[in-house]
Amino acid sequence: MKEIKVWDRSTRIFHWINFTAIVALLVVGFLMLYKRELGISSIEAKIGLKQLHVVIGYLFAANLLWRIVGFFTGGYYSRWRQVFPGKGFRQRLKHYLKAEKAGKKQDYAGHNPAGQLAVAVMFCLLLMMMVTGLVRAGTDIYYPPFGGFVTEYIAVEGVEPESLKPYDKTGVDVEKQAALKSFKKPFGLIHLYSAYVLMFIIFLHIFAVVYAEIAKQRGIISAMFSGSKYFEGEPVDKPER
Numbered sequence: 001m002k003e004i005k006v007w008d009r010s011t012r013i014f015h016w017i018n019f020t021a022i023v024a025l026l027v028v029g030f031l032m033l034y035k036r037e038l039g040i041s042s043i044e045a046k047i048g049l050k051q052l053h054v055v056i057g058y059l060f061a062a063n064l065l066w067r068i069v070g071f072f073t074g075g076y077y078s079r080w081r082q083v084f085p086g087k088g089f090r091q092r093l094k095h096y097l098k099a100e101k102a103g104k105k106q107d108y109a110g111h112n113p114a115g116q117l118a119v120a121v122m123f124c125l126l127l128m129m130m131v132t133g134l135v136r137a138g139t140d141i142y143y144p145p146f147g148g149f150v151t152e153y154i155a156v157e158g159v160e161p162e163s164l165k166p167y168d169k170t171g172v173d174v175e176k177q178a179a180l181k182s183f184k185k186p187f188g189l190i191h192l193y194s195a196y197v198l199m200f201i202i203f204l205h206i207f208a209v210v211y212a213e214i215a216k217q218r219g220i221i222s223a224m225f226s227g228s229k230y231f232e233g234e235p236v237d238k239p240e241r
């Protein structure tokens with residue numbers, strides 16, 4: 001068996017921080033969403049949950065941005081060309097699906113074309129969650145990077161923007177606050193619906209990986225810990241020389 005180092009260390013660390021952060025964000029996010037049903041009614045608890053969600057969100061965002069750097073600096077299989085569908089993708093997908101249908105064994109070191117598609121959708125969703133989450137962190141609890149602009153905009157003239165407190169109307173211009181409410185609403189909706197779609201895709205991702213591990217290619221799950229996969233022959237997507 002030939003060993004191929006597929007996932008570099010940075011990609012593996014990203015993957016597990018990303019997974020942990022998303023699970024934590026989903027748990028706290030749904031606590032926020034169903035707070036009334038769960039008997040959480042105090043404003044302090046509501047703000048506290050949001051602050052916790054946002055702090056985990058910063059870890060998630062920093063990790064995601066680090067992975068984007070890795071698309072350009074990482075190992076061969078971590079580069080964006082191997083991760084996202086690019087030139088000749090349709091052809092590769094067709095070829096892959098045809099071979100699958102015919103029951104032909106195809107070993108990929110990195111992502112197979114169907115996997116590439118799923119990963120691309122996941123990254124787009126993660127970016128969308130990050131951007132909409134950061135906007136809502138600014139508009140709801142005045143947290144960075146946008147909170148400073150928000151308080152400056154809604155503070156009544158003569159009031160120090162830094163003195164404004166979330167969910168407290170003291171020193172806030174009522175008209176501007178109403179405008180802010182309409183502005184932030186679509187960001188909240190996109191954030192929420194993306195979370196539902198993301199949950200569905202994560203479920204598919206886990207199902208596909210477990211199925212592939214059992215039915216097709218042993219060792220793909222352990223490769224996200226060790227970095228290595230083992231092949232009898234050459235993988236379909238070996239590095240071009």
Ligand code: HEM
Binds near residue numbers: 032137
């Ligand atoms: C994959 C990552 C994320 C997931 C799965 C997630 C999930 C959720 C969920 C389920 C909600 C509840 C929606 C609601 O109450 O309407 C929520 C709300 C929120 N999230 Fe996230 N989130 C993520 C990333 C982030 C990030 C990166 C930030 C900011 C740093 C953030 C900030 C917020 C804020 C401020 C809210 C409250 C919005 C509102 O009250 O409508 N989220 N999130």
